Amino acid sequence: MTVDNTLLQGEETFVSPNQIVLGVGAVEETGERASQYGETALLVASEQIYDVHGETVRSVLESAGLDVVVYDDVRPDPTVENIEAAHDTWERGDCDVIVTLGGGSSIDTGKGVGILAANDGDIRDFGVDRAGYEGVPNRTPPIVAVNTTAGTGSEATRSVVVSDESTSTKFLIVSRNVVPTVAVEDPELTVSLPQSHTAFTGIDALTHAVEAYTSVKSYALSDEYAERAIERISRSLPAAWANGGNIEARTEMLLGQLQAGQAFTNSSVALVHGMARPLGAQLHLPHGLANGLLLPYVVDFSAMAAPEKYAEIARLLDAADGSVTDREAADAASDAIHDLCEDLTLTSYLEDYADVPERDEYLEVVPEMTQDAIDSGSPANNARTPTREETEDLYVHLYDDAIAPALE
Ligand SMILES: [Fe+2]
Known part of the structure; x- marks a missing residue:
């Protein structure tokens, strides 16, 4: 060969x-x-x-x-x-x-x-x-x-x-x-992994696959792993979450997360991981929960930069088919990921797994989190290169749209 x-x-x-x-x-x-x-x-x-x-x-x-x-x-x-x-x-x-x-x-x-x-x-x-x-x-x-x-x-x-x-x-x-x-x-x-951690680690794995696939460092071989990982994880995560004893779903998840790991370590992670680390440190969030909160917003922000890649993600998630343009399919990717996170009731875990500050307090640390994210180097691998201001805006939008409403 x-x-x-x-x-x-x-x-x-x-x-x-x-x-x-x-x-x-x-x-x-x-x-x-x-x-x-x-x-x-x-x-x-x-x-x-x-x-x-x-x-x-x-x-x-x-x-x-x-x-x-x-x-x-x-x-x-x-x-x-x-x-x-x-x-x-x-x-x-x-x-x-x-x-x-x-x-x-x-x-x-x-x-x-x-x-x-x-x-x-x-x-x-x-x-x-x-x-x-x-x-x-x-x-x-x-x-x-x-x-x-x-x-x-x-x-x-x-x-x-x-x-x-x-x-x-x-x-x-x-x-x-x-x-x-x-x-x-x-x-x-x-099988003994609690439902909360099935959600956190599963969505972390999906984030690895999506970021590896869309990173500016992606290439043919890492893409093969990322595609199969997106497919496996998106299909088996809700089943593994809903019934932890489902060995078939657990097996698919193990294989999917392994392939996601192989994908990102040979390509890279990107803006989600760059932003999740400081967010997790400030709000004391588990790593996967921080990624899962950010993933749909960052996909929405990034899709225009690599429509063919995000369109393929949407198709792997069963959210688009060949009848729509890449740009239209790409726009469907973030909604499909958002729906998956909702299936796992991801934001409901904020109550037990986060120290959410008041909005004013949060806004005060946004510049610091943004600097930490930039310093990590991961945002530079993102399909769409974010400016400092765009990164700050993403943090604020995340708070208003996903983090704060969950407290009500
Ligand atoms: Fe991760």
Whole structure:
């Protein structure tokens, strides 16, 4: 088979986990895969996830002959201190391989431990704001990521998101040296995911796919993953949300979010993620909820810049067919995403998962959030390049249209 290089916009390196173990019962493989890489595993999880699946994973690791050291204090948005504490456990245990159990927070903590294990310096030194992209010099020790959400796609990506509590901000590390070695995707582990987090992580995954597809960094191969991800997630997310025990929907979601992760890590995220990080930090929103609130508004703002791409999104969402022009179909994309978010009752979660300030207070932080969004670099990848003023307007419109009405 020959590859048509004219499809690519120049040289591209497609990264991926070396092995992806997918299917009901995949978790049983964890021990055999991890034991290829050493004798002692650091098992990284939150206390909550460890309570549900910890002993299962521990026993498959031990059955494969591994000694297991546990760090089970991962927080929802892993902090600098979290990563340092987990790294201390790694060093004290003289570990060889990192096994993460959980979603993005556990995986990102595991990646952080790996960075500190293989490189000199403070975790802050590797953020893109200080070290740039590909700013991690040495490859982490092997990471086996046992995924329990669908999902951040972090088991397939070059990204680590870390909360810096000293500044109430999040910073991003991006390097191919942190991509996990093995991704374990067992849909049965996602059945216990609460309905709220099925919505948050599912809409995060859809955002990854949409942003990867429309990014100025997209190309033929990442597009293939993004298209299939949009299709899978949009069709299976409402079913997985409505009935968490639906294994078929859970399997499709796992595959869809994995493909979305593979798409964005080889293309990029864009304006939604750029704006969601500061919004999430200010309002204490879960990452996926922040993205889901922003996604329809940013799609509406961006569609004119790449009508053929947004039209395809609308068609993948079953919101348009071949009988309308690309521009007309593109305009339907944001409404279709809005409808999907409404199906998941996304804004209803603001009551329990957000600290919403008064409008005046919110307006005061809009310039700061806008600056943080611009500094992240993500808005520059957006199909439509936003000005500072347009970004500020989007934040204000979001508050008035989606965030504040939900409080009534
Ligand atoms: Fe995300």
